Amino acid sequence: MRRLVSFSGAVLAAYLALAAAAFWTAWRAPTGRWVGYGFDPILFIWSLRWLPFALAHGHDPFTSNYLNYPDGFNLMWNTSILFPAFVLSPITLLFGTVFSYNVLSTVALALSGWCAYFAFRRYARREAAAVGGLLYGFSSFMFGQAFNHPHLTIALFPPLVLLLLDEILVRQRGRVVIAGALLGVATGLQVLTGEELAAATALVAVLGVALLALLHRAELRSRLPYAARALALAAVVAVGIAAYPLSVQFTGPNRVSGPIQPTGFHVLDALEFVVPTHRQEVTFHSANHLGAKFTGQSEIDGYVGIPLLFLVAFVVARWRRDRLVRFAALLGAIVVLLSLGPRLHVAGHTFGAVRLPWVIPQRFPVLENILPARLALFLFLLLGLLLAVFVDRIRLPRLGLVAILAAVFVPLVPNLPYPSTASASPPFFESGAHELGDGSVTLVAPFAGVSGGTTRPMLWQEAADLRFRMPEGYVINRSSPFDPSSRNSTLFRRMARIQNGESVEPLTNSERSEMRCTLARLGVRTVIVGPMQVGGREMDRLFRDLLGDYATSIGGVGLWSDALVAARHGAGGCA
Missing domain, CATH: 3.40.50 (Rossmann fold)
Structure with a gap:
């Protein structure tokens, strides 16, 4: 047990060091520069300061008229990262909001990868799980969103849901109260961190549960009682945490209706999985020219790379009868289809006649505000799982395995140095x-x-x-x-x-x-x-x-x- 704790701590330390190194341009002046660029980081920096300010001055933390006066705005309809802002309040007050934002951006990648590592430990040895967690926490999606969207890089929730649903639906070894309560707490806190990721995780989880039931129909009856009790408890706990904030969102002032972003724009291009764009360190002119044609340039997050695709294809072919591999591959294929949006896009061209599965969820409230391209996060979670399976089961000389992993990870290295922005005010x-x-x-x-x-x-x-x-x-x-x-x-x-x-x-x-x-x-x-x-x-x-x-x-x-x-x-x- 002590060795496991020591190894897990070393994994977290390695992830933190890697994230800090990637964001070194900001950490050279952590109170004067922030990770990334663009409009959005300032909204998150403002939100980090708003919560401790509101609590100290007796203001409602869920609504504010300090912006958009006199009408104000509803923070629950904005990406206000209320729970992370609460956790980081001491750092914000002691060292400043920009420093706090840099901590958030850095820790988000490391903790997301670490949670994936713990989830993958159920299926692979610790070293293999660490490799899978590395892929998830430092994927193209994560570095693409770290420019300006920390509410998406704080992606602890998806691997935690994978871990807890595995216990609730498959293993059923622990106490039902603990499993259900943990899932409920995680869900409630995710609502206060980022509702889009909460909704997207719920959507993928429902699809995953349906797929699991379809693949293992004979086991449904025996596992249903435990699962039903745990999920019911999870719902009660989640509602207990999120009920008031959600009531402010849907019945309070400045509530919003309809999709906030244009539908069908922020989607993955079918070529995006294999074409390295300007966001990658390893790319070339013709690829950049092609990538510039992709729609939704702010959401180019789906680059997987040909080496990783070949490796995953090998894993699926080699262990196709394995239940875990079959499940991860099928769910990954579903996620890919959904991430393409309601219409097929190839090299920036829209094929309007080709209707894709996203036409269904985009018609529902809440789900209509999920940007399909952001489902790439779940693809990398499943790819990380399959990579962990490969490292765990393959029998190769160590040098050969290192060479394969280098071929997988090198194409995913972001364009360095990673950008940062000066925060000076008059x-x-x-x-x-x-x-x-x-x-x-x-x-x-x-x-x-x-x-x-x-x-x-x-x-x-x-x-x-x-x-x-x-x-x-x-x-x-x-x-x-x-x-x-x-x-x-x-x-x-x-x-x-x-x-x-x-x-x-x-x-x-x-x-x-x-x-x-x-x-x-x-x-x-x-x-x-x-x-x-x-x-x-x-x-x-x-x-x-x-x-x-x-x-x-x-x-x-x-x-x-x-x-x-x-x-x-x-x-x-x-x-």
């Missing part, structure tokens, strides 16, 4: 923005939202310890996914044009009056123009026109501190 915000009243409403330009092309103001707000509210934000709300509710106002449309580098004509009197009314309606007390890549002078000119030449230059920003008074005075009568 000194005004980093010093606490004390000129602003606590909880006051501040419009920050450039405004945060997808139409504005940036999320930086959310980072500045977090740097100021959430001292103020903003009528903007890259969040999902009832009015608009990833944009402020006021995005269609004359003011926000003009700001978006300026932020995106467009030339704008002079304001008319009616436009000027309408913009001032928008500021008054939103209760904006302060306007801040911060650093902008393009349009900074034009943005400053806009607010001088609206509010007068009373801006204060302080800490790298321009500040209008009496915006509400100026807006009301200049607006005249507002409807």
Whole structure:
């Protein structure tokens, strides 16, 4: 037992070291740079700060109007990673949110692989299980999502479900209460970590259970009583943990209906499994050119590589009569079909006449918000299991086995150095923005939202310890996914044009009056123009026109501190 614990600890340490090495560009300055790039990391950084802030100030952690004021938004409809934010709160408060985000990004890969290692230990020796866990935790999917989606790389839940369902449905050796309670706790906490992954895991689990029942019909009756009791208990425990958050989501303010993302876009191309794109270290020009044609470029996660495909084909052919191998291969094939989406895509071309199985789940509530491409995570879990079986059962000289594993893993190495992003905010915000009243409403330009092309103001707000509210934000709300509710106002449309580098004509009197009314309606007390890549002078000119030449230059920003008074005075009568 002591040797097993020692080996398991060594596996975790190795996974952590590998993840830290992969993300070394961020760890060289862990409070000043974060892992990855793009819009989304700032949303998660903001969420890591929101939870301890809300708990300390008596706010509801599941809803907030600190973004998208006054309407606010429902955190349960956003990828708010509430449970990880709670666990990481001490690190966030002691070392800062960016440091906490880097810890999350790094530990996510290591712990996901470690959970897969424990799941695979049921079917293979510890060394083989460690190899399988390595594939799962450091797959193309994981490195592809680590750019900006930690709610997907915190992927402990799928291997834990595999482990617990194996106990509940197959082995049935432990106490039913323990197995059921553990599954319920894992499910409830996953809902508070990432609902898309919870729903996707439930979908794949249901398909896996159905497949298992089909393959072993003769054993159903004898195993049903234990399984039914355990699953019923799991449901009760999961509901006990997640009932209130889900009630806020589906009956509370700013609830959302319908698919959030466009259907049929974020899918895997049929060639994606074998074509190395720019995200891989080992690639070539023609492959990159072909990969650029794949739909849903932000979700290119399915690269498996030809060596791994050949190895899996060998495992399936060599041990095709083995029940475990047969189950993993068939479920993997089902997952591949689902990940292709509702229509077949080949080299970026859509074959509309070829309807695929995803047309069924995309019609159901909740399931409609699963992006099919992200089911690749479950493919790598099953591939990791088959790889563990291979390493466990094959009899080869050690050097030969190492060569085979190198051929499998080298194509999966991500393009290095892995990107990271500087987190610097203007000194005004980093010093606490004390000129602003606590909880006051501040419009920050450039405004945060997808139409504005940036999320930086959310980072500045977090740097100021959430001292103020903003009528903007890259969040999902009832009015608009990833944009402020006021995005269609004359003011926000003009700001978006300026932020995106467009030339704008002079304001008319009616436009000027309408913009001032928008500021008054939103209760904006302060306007801040911060650093902008393009349009900074034009943005400053806009607010001088609206509010007068009373801006204060302080800490790298321009500040209008009496915006509400100026807006009301200049607006005249507002409807």
